[in-house]
Amino acid sequence: MGQIWKLAEVSNHKTEESCWMVLHGKVYDITSFVPKHPGGRSILLKNAGQDASAAFDSIHPVEILEEYLRPDQVIGTIEPGVATDDTKARKSEYDSQLGLKDSPSSMLPPLASMLSVAEIESYAMKCLSPKAISYYVSASDDQVTKEENGRIYRSILLRPRVFVDCTECSLETSMVGNKVGLPIYISPAAVARLAHPSGEAGIARACSKFNALQIISKNASMSPPAIVRAGPNAVFAWQLYVLKDIAATERTLAQIRKIPQIKFIVLTLDAPFPGKREADERFKMAEVAGGAPPQAWGTESGLTWQKTLEWLGRHTSLPIVLKGVQTHEDAYAATLFPAVKAIIISNHGGRALDTAPPPVQVLLEIRKFCPQVFDLIDVLVDGGIKRGTDVVKALALGAKGVGIGRAALYGLSVGGEEGVERVLKSK
Ligand code: HEM
Ligand SMILES: Cc1cc2nc3c(=O)[nH]c(=O)nc-3n(C[C@H](O)[C@H](O)[C@H](O)COP(=O)(O)O)c2cc1C
Incomplete structure (x- = not known):
């Protein structure tokens, strides 16, 4: 838990054989979780070896990490400063990868x-x-x-029955x-x-x-x-x-x-x-x-x-x-x-x-x-x-x-x- 990792090191682990991910400042070894992920393997591999917090937040609450991953899967923290780059922009990029839109298509008629x-x-x-x-x-x-x-x-x-007061x-x-x-x-x-x-x-x-x-x-x-x-x-x-x-x-x-x-x-x-x-x-x-x-x-x-x-x-x-x-x-x-x-x-x-x-x-x-x-x-x-x-x-x-x-x-x-x-x- 104490080890501080550089992003360059984390990026060497993005395969099914060795899959690491940075989530909210912590580095996780999720290799054993990849085949178990209910959302499928590919979405994890696509986001592996990097800070995936933005992608993760688009779909999951942070509490899910403690629930599904063991404490020993947290292998350390990421070097300071790396995880804070324009998360908002990355988040909307991931939202659109998943097809999430802020407002319905302008092609739609009014809701009413x-x-x-x-x-x-x-x-x-x-x-x-x-x-x-x-x-x-x-x-x-x-x-x-x-x-x-x-x-x-x-x-x-x-x-239907009649003479029922429906006022x-x-x-x-x-x-x-x-x-x-x-x-x-x-x-x-x-x-x-x-x-x-x-x-x-x-x-x-x-x-x-x-x-x-x-x-x-x-x-x-x-x-x-x-x-x-x-x-x-x-x-x-x-x-x-x-x-x-x-x-x-x-x-x-x-x-x-x-x-x-x-x-x-x-x-x-x-x-x-x-x-x-x-x-x-x-x-x-x-x-x-x-x-x-x-x-x-x-x-x-x-x-x-x-x-x-x-x-x-x-x-x-x-x-x-x-x-x-x-x-x-x-x-x-x-x-x-x-x-x-x-x-x-x-x-x-x-x-x-x-x-x-x-x-x-x-x-x-x-x-x-x-x-x-x-x-x-x-x-x-x-x-x-x-x-x-x-x-x-x-x-x-x-x-x-x-x-x-x-x-x-x-x-x-x-x-x-x-x-x-x-x-x-x-x-
Ligand atoms: C590494 C930590 C992660 C954990 C513990 C986790 C856990 C889960 C769980 C429990 C579900 C099941 C929800 C259900 O039954 O419907 C799920 C589904 C899903 N997850 Fe994750 N997830 C993780 C990372 C990610 C990441 C990084 C993404 C990227 C966007 C992602 C995308 C999805 C999607 C799209 C589903 C949709 C359900 C489906 O397609 O069946 N997950 N995940
Ligand atoms: C996309 C989707 C996800 C669902 N997830 C859950 C769930 O997490 N827990 C649960 O008890 N039921 C879940 N259900 C079942 C619903 O609670 C409900 O029983 C069902 O959708 C009712 O049928 P309807 O979609 O025809 O209204 C889900 C249903 C759908 C369509």
Whole structure:
């Protein structure tokens, strides 16, 4: 740790055999991390042997370093003065390498004229980089689940009743004991800065305008304190993936305990192994000539009801919400654990196990086999929501709230925080 390196020495280490990187004044030997990087090898090799802080900051919060790299991978510091050259200019250069733009293309019509999520999505395809498109749009295998998530809402028809006084309508409700302005919340989605430089903070600012709930992803591109600061009137929760490195996860939970704006913990359970998202894999293979698909996955695959909930209860006193419940049996099982205050019926937007059922089908199962679940805990759903009528159908079938994943990212890409606001209004 004590050694001071010259940049010329660091620049000799930019291959898979020996890969060093300067990040925020420290020199890291990331050789063993290169094949494990969930964002692929090539982006690390492109930035290796130099001060990559600007590139790194475009996509990751600095806390991620301690979480994923061991202390012995810090091999020293860089000679003073080197790391401070015009970082701002380099940052915007890297932003544009990743396809990040400050404002949407001037080719776009005004946001107010975009009338539906489908329309916003079509404009997002013009704004997002090829990398972001492959990451955001992709779903597992044959994408059966992703398509079914949306199709099922269109196949359920409403039964409108008449002579109902609609003069006073309120969108307010509560989720997991928190009053919110909308029954729609933002589902956790990783690396929002791939959509827009304002990232998760832009989403928080939009949520703040509606007193809406934002669930911050464990893999957010900004730190949770920076995100909650951006949304003083929003309600926040934090999503957890338990890493194989349990001690690192416990350290992160300790940091989350210090953020009073975070009202509950959402433990994601539907991805013990990564889904085979072929569009994304193909993109990453193309980045590394002749490369194999990335194999990186640092998430613990041995979680169980008793053991994991007991462990989590030792590291947080906040309510626990289980995300990725996909059967009525598991919905019922969740009610047997007092710390669990809600479940999110979700198949990860079709990104985890393909041919898993759409959440609406699970809502119907719960109504048939164990309707008491709705009285005991809050049931939230996400996946495939594009219209206000989709939201109404999910609520009518017993959901307390409805999450949007991709729609918020698409809104962010076309107009930053105003784009997300437009998505929330255009439903
Ligand atoms: C050396 C320290 C680094 C660590 C510990 C690290 C860690 C991670 C992690 C945990 C993810 C997963 C997010 C997810 O699951 O969606 C990720 C994704 C990603 N990382 Fe890094 N990263 C590092 C350096 C970099 C650098 C220097 C860049 C350059 C811009 C970069 C670019 C990306 C991108 C673009 C993704 C997007 C997700 C994807 O394509 O699947 N990372 N990284
Ligand atoms: C790009 C992207 C990243 C995601 N990242 C996470 C994540 O970090 N944690 C998580 O629990 N779910 C994640 N999800 C799943 C969402 O929380 C949500 O379940 C899903 O997007 C809902 O489907 P929709 O995109 O059709 O609205 C992600 C989804 C997308 C599209």
